[in-house]
Amino acid sequence: xxxxxxxxxxxxxxxxxxxxxxxxxxxxxxxxxxxxxxxxxxxxxxxxxxxxxxxxxxxxxxxxxxxxxxxxxxxxxxxxxxxxxxxxxxxxxxxxxxxxxxxxxxxxxxxxxxxxxxxxxxxxxxxxxxxxxxxxxxxxxxxxxxxxxxxxxxxxxxxxxxxxxxxxxxxxxxxxxxxxxxxxxxxxxxxxxxxxxxxxxxxxxxxxxxxxxxxxxxxxxxxxxxxxxxxxxxxxxxxxxxxxxxxxxxxxxxxxxxxxxxx
Amino acid sequence: xxxxxxxxxxxxxxxxxxxxxxxxxxxxxxxxxxxxxxxxxxxxxxxxxxxxxxxxxxxxxxxxxxxxxxxxxxxxxxxxxxxxxxxxxxxxxxxxxxxxxxxxxxxxxxxxxxxxxxxxxxxxxxxxxxxxxxxxxxxxxxxxxxxxxxxxxxxxxxxxxxxxxxxxxxxxxxxxxxxxxxxxxxxxxxxxxxxxxxxxxxxxxxxxxxxxxxxxxxxxxxxxxxxxxxxxxxxxxxxxxxxxxxxxxxxxxxxxxxxxxxxxxxxxxx
Numbered sequence: 001x002x003x004x005x006x007x008x009x010x011x012x013x014x015x016x017x018x019x020x021x022x023x024x025x026x027x028x029x030x031x032x033x034x035x036x037x038x039x040x041x042x043x044x045x046x047x048x049x050x051x052x053x054x055x056x057x058x059x060x061x062x063x064x065x066x067x068x069x070x071x072x073x074x075x076x077x078x079x080x081x082x083x084x085x086x087x088x089x090x091x092x093x094x095x096x097x098x099x100x101x102x103x104x105x106x107x108x109x110x111x112x113x114x115x116x117x118x119x120x121x122x123x124x125x126x127x128x129x130x131x132x133x134x135x136x137x138x139x140x141x142x143x144x145x146x147x148x149x150x151x152x153x154x155x156x157x158x159x160x161x162x163x164x165x166x167x168x169x170x171x172x173x174x175x176x177x178x179x180x181x182x183x184x185x186x187x188x189x190x191x192x193x194x195x196x197x198x199x200x201x202x203x204x205x206x207x208x209x210x211x212x213x214x215x216x217x218x219x220x221x222x223x224x225x226x227x228x229x230x231x232x233x234x235x236x237x238x239x240x241x242x243x244x245x246x247x248x249x250x251x252x253x254x255x256x257x258x259x260x261x262x263x
Numbered sequence: 264x265x266x267x268x269x270x271x272x273x274x275x276x277x278x279x280x281x282x283x284x285x286x287x288x289x290x291x292x293x294x295x296x297x298x299x300x301x302x303x304x305x306x307x308x309x310x311x312x313x314x315x316x317x318x319x320x321x322x323x324x325x326x327x328x329x330x331x332x333x334x335x336x337x338x339x340x341x342x343x344x345x346x347x348x349x350x351x352x353x354x355x356x357x358x359x360x361x362x363x364x365x366x367x368x369x370x371x372x373x374x375x376x377x378x379x380x381x382x383x384x385x386x387x388x389x390x391x392x393x394x395x396x397x398x399x400x401x402x403x404x405x406x407x408x409x410x411x412x413x414x415x416x417x418x419x420x421x422x423x424x425x426x427x428x429x430x431x432x433x434x435x436x437x438x439x440x441x442x443x444x445x446x447x448x449x450x451x452x453x454x455x456x457x458x459x460x461x462x463x464x465x466x467x468x469x470x471x472x473x474x475x476x477x478x479x480x481x482x483x484x485x486x487x488x489x490x491x492x493x494x495x496x497x498x499x500x501x502x503x504x505x506x507x508x509x510x511x512x513x514x515x516x517x518x519x520x521x522x523x524x525x526x527x528x529x530x531x532x533x
Contacts, residue, residue, distance in 0.1 A: 152365045159333050159359040160379035160430075170381070174369045251369040251410050 041221040049225035056222075057210070057229050064195050064206040065233055067123055071130025072191040072237075076184060078131070079138025086139075087146040087172070100139060108133045108194070112201045121202040130194035134187035141183030145176025178252055181245040188237050196230070284347065286311045286466045287332065287434060292341035294327055295491075301327050303491035304341075311433075312464045316477035318523065319487030325470045328492070329438050332468065333359050345434065355383055358427030358465075360437040364419035366411040366426075372398065373407040376425045383430055390429060397425040400459055417448040421455065428463065435465045439472065450508055453479055457506060474527070478519045479511060486523060488530035496526040 086093040199208025214223035285308035486496035
C-alpha cells in the first residue's frame, strides 16, 4: 500500500514539476516583458483574484455545478436504461442504435440557441444541453459493457439454470461496470461543457455567464480566475468518479480498464 | 481444514441409483446446423458412477454432443434422457466443466464456487461448508478468498471443477477441461480429478482429443469419427484403480492406447 502510494506520488512528480516550471516561466515572462494584465495576467495575480473575488466566484460556481451534476446524473440513468433496452430488444437496437450514432454528427453545442428559444434562458436549457451532450457516451459505453459478456460465461450460467434476470444482475451488470465508469468519466467533462456553453448563450448566472461578463468588462484576471475555479471543479468531479471506479471495479488493475476503445 | 471430507457434508438426496437402468441414454441422436450434418445417429448408454470419455479429433462434434446432454442445444433427431426423463433444457442434476475455467473475475474463488447455488436459489449458508470441503479436496482452500486473476490456470480449472460439483449433481460433463493447460499440469490434473471422483462418485462424461488422457481416466472410451460424427469404437479400459501417473508406462495401458489410435486411424482412412 505504502509502496503503491509512493509509486503514484513518483508518477505525479514529473507532470506536477513541469507544470510548476511552466507557471514560473509564465510569471517571469509577464513581469520581464511588461505584458499588461489585461492581456495576460501572471499566475500570482490570478491566484490573488481567486482569493479576493471568492464570494462572487462561488455564487456563480454553485448554480453551474448543480446543473452539471444534475445533467450528468440524468445522462447516467438515461444512458444505462437505453443501453439495457437496446441490449435486450434486437428490434429497438436495430432501429435506434444507428439513429443515436448518426445523430452524433450534429455538434450538439450548435443546438444551444435553439434550446433557448424552446425552453427560455433559465436553468432548463442548461440542464437539457448538459444531459444531451453527456448522454451519448453513457449509452454507447454501457451498451458495449452489457453486450460484451463472454459467450462461455453466458453458457456456464445457463447450464446452472440462471434466469435472464439473474444473468443480467449477476453477470451483465458487473461486467458492464468498467465500461459504465469509462462513460461516466467522459460524460462528466461533457456535462460541464454543456452547462458553460448554455450560460454563454443566454443566462443571468453561472460561471459561464461570469466568464462572458468579465470578458465584456475586460477584467482578464477575473476571467482567468473563473476559468481556474471551473477547471479545479472539473478535476474534482472527475477525481470522485475515478475514486468510485477504483473502489467498484476492484477486480481490474487500472491499466486494463478500457472504455469504448478497448477493455 | 484439509482433512475435511465430503462424506461429512449434508447433500441433497440424489436419485436412487440402485437400479441398473442407465443414468444417461442417448438414442439415435442427429444434429445438423443448416445443411451441415455435425452428428449422425449417435446412441450410447452410461451407467451410474461410470467414467466415460468421448475421444475424437478437434471439431468432430463431440462438444456438440456434450452441449446437447447439458440441455443447451436441442438435437435435430433422436432423444436424450437422464434417469429416464427426456432432456428439454438445463437441469440441476448436471454439472459442467468447460474448456476455459469461466470464473467470474469480480467474485472470490469461494463465491464463484457458490455461484450455481445462487442461481438455483438454494440456501447459501448450507453450502458454504461443502464449498470449503470441495476447495480443500482440490487443494485450493487457502485461496478461497482470492480473486481468480490471482490464481494459476490449473488452480482456476480446479475451482471450476469445484463449482460444477457444488450442487451435488449426479452427472458431471467435462468439455476438454484440461486442454488449455500445459502438459505437466495436465497430467497432474488428471490424477487430481480421479482422486476427487474416487471420493465423490459421479457419472462423468469427459470429452477430450487426447488418447492417453482418455485411456488414463476412463472406465470406457467412446471414439468418435470425423464429421458427421458417429461412435466408431466403444472400448472398456479394465485397468485397476486408483490409477497413478506411473501406470502410463505400463504395457496394458499402452495396449489400450495403441488400440484406440488404430481405430482413429481406421476412421480417417475411410
